[in-house]
Amino acid sequence: MFDFPQADVKTRLLNAILIPLTRLPGFRKKMFSNMKYHMIERFGPVLRDAKSS
Amino acid sequence: MNADDENSMKCVILNGSPKGDVSVTMQYIAYIRKKFPEHTYEILNVAHEIKTIEKDTAAWNRILEIIRSADLVLWAFPLYYLLVCAQYKRFIELVFERNAQDAFTGTYAAGLSTSIHFFDQTAHAYIHAVSDDLGMNYLGFYSAEMGDLLKEEERTRLEKFTRFLITAVEDTIPVQREIPPLVRSSLVYAPGLPGKPVSFGTKKVVILTDDDGSSPSLAAMTDRLTRTISGSAELINLHDVNIRGGCLGCCQCGYDNTCVYTDGYIEFFKTRLVPADIIILAGLVHDRYLSSAWKQFFDRSFFKGHTPGLEGKQLGFAIAGPLSQIACLKEALVAWADNGGCHAQLVTDEVPDSAKLDALLDTLTLRLVRDAEAGYIPPRTFYAVGSHKIFRDSIYGGMRMAFQADYRYYQEHGCSISRRLT
Numbered sequence: 001m002f003d004f005p006q007a008d009v010k011t012r013l014l015n016a017i018l019i020p021l022t023r024l025p026g027f028r029k030k031m032f033s034n035m036k037y038h039m040i041e042r043f044g045p046v047l048r049d050a051k052s053s
Numbered sequence: 054m055n056a057d058d059e060n061s062m063k064c065v066i067l068n069g070s071p072k073g074d075v076s077v078t079m080q081y082i083a084y085i086r087k088k089f090p091e092h093t094y095e096i097l098n099v100a101h102e103i104k105t106i107e108k109d110t111a112a113w114n115r116i117l118e119i120i121r122s123a124d125l126v127l128w129a130f131p132l133y134y135l136l137v138c139a140q141y142k143r144f145i146e147l148v149f150e151r152n153a154q155d156a157f158t159g160t161y162a163a164g165l166s167t168s169i170h171f172f173d174q175t176a177h178a179y180i181h182a183v184s185d186d187l188g189m190n191y192l193g194f195y196s197a198e199m200g201d202l203l204k205e206e207e208r209t210r211l212e213k214f215t216r217f218l219i220t221a222v223e224d225t226i227p228v229q230r231e232i233p234p235l236v237r238s239s240l241v242y243a244p245g246l247p248g249k250p251v252s253f254g255t256k257k258v259v260i261l262t263d264d265d266g267s268s269p270s271l272a273a274m275t276d277r278l279t280r281t282i283s284g285s286a287e288l289i290n291l292h293d294v295n296i297r298g299g300c301l302g303c304c305q306c307g308y309d310n311t312c313v314y315t316d317g318y319i320e321f322f323k324t325r326l327v328p329a330d331i332i333i334l335a336g337l338v339h340d341r342y343l344s345s346a347w348k349q350f351f352d353r354s355f356f357k358g359h360t361p362g363l364e365g366k367q368l369g370f371a372i373a374g375p376l377s378q379i380a381c382l383k384e385a386l387v388a389w390a391d392n393g394g395c396h397a398q399l400v401t402d403e404v405p406d407s408a409k410l411d412a413l414l415d416t417l418t419l420r421l422v423r424d425a426e427a428g429y430i431p432p433r434t435f436y437a438v439g440s441h442k443i444f445r446d447s448i449y450g451g452m453r454m455a456f457q458a459d460y461r462y463y464q465e466h467g468c469s470i471s472r473r474l475t
Binding site: 005006008011012014015018019022028031032033035036037039040042043046047050051052053 | 084
């Protein structure tokens, strides 16, 4: 809650790598046209591993 | 318990995402299903399928039957522009328009949202009020940050909330209605003779309404405003604007503010609203908000992402209906203006007589033009300052990839807010 956004090194690294790639039209098109799937794919492992409580 | 197994609860999820199953919110539902598999769950994609629901009576009836069979109705939705999305709003309107409240009455209800906590409280206040109006037993809400499911501590919190809901339904706990019913004014506004016309000089005025002929007061208020303005005020009815549908939440606009829709909305926004100095928004209260047409208008302006689209304008709200009894609506309108760097002034028809409303509307036009000429925009409040900090942190971090246009805007305008505040 009190973290400065700069403290999230993983996100900064991902942004530093991926955002320049979106300058490539092909990559950008693929990335943004599937954005809604990209938004949920990170939850896959959590849902896969969830067990009945 | 309606389900076959006496220990099993039937939970009906009213999915408020235009993306249907492919939504972040539904991942939270999927998690709940995995953690509590002993209960049955039925997901109704009412926002995604709203056009079918509007036209297809069989589909509508099937939905009502499923809702009637529920032990718990979960309003599960992503935040769209300080509320639920327009499609979900339309579904709620249909419930009241088609007098289908009985399908909900007496059933337990709760809200579950995903967002970045930007005005989640107004959205949940709305759902709470709607639930109360439907005679449901509202148990509370869970407002998750979009990425909370990735954190063990937050997953545990969600499980605790779900367990509370299940226990409450199993124990059939009593629930008190918290939000009183709306009391509508009996006034049918009949404007008197026009007052002295107010000259707007070179200021461009747009009056935007969603009048569909169902409210004589709204039509009369709009008419009074139009007559009071000396000069050219453009009257635009939202129903005449070529808007094919509500925001889809696809976020494809995030790269460069280009919407996937190729209808008339963007052109309308850029050529009719952006050049205006003064915009008067006239609307009728439907349930606990304005109409879904208005919500669609707000949602579609998201092609601008998390940046102001109408900065520096004078906004007048002329509302027909019990706005003073709907705190979340008033808050949403004022916060929308504050966030956009605008100056909002409101008039409603909650007055004892028409003469009073005449005077209020005339004064509204006078104040709008004076403030426009003076270039007066009030200092931003917590609504804008707090929200901008949420946006700034989110766009700097996890949302930068998806909302690169926002990031560029913030880089270019980073000093403008501090200049305004000093």
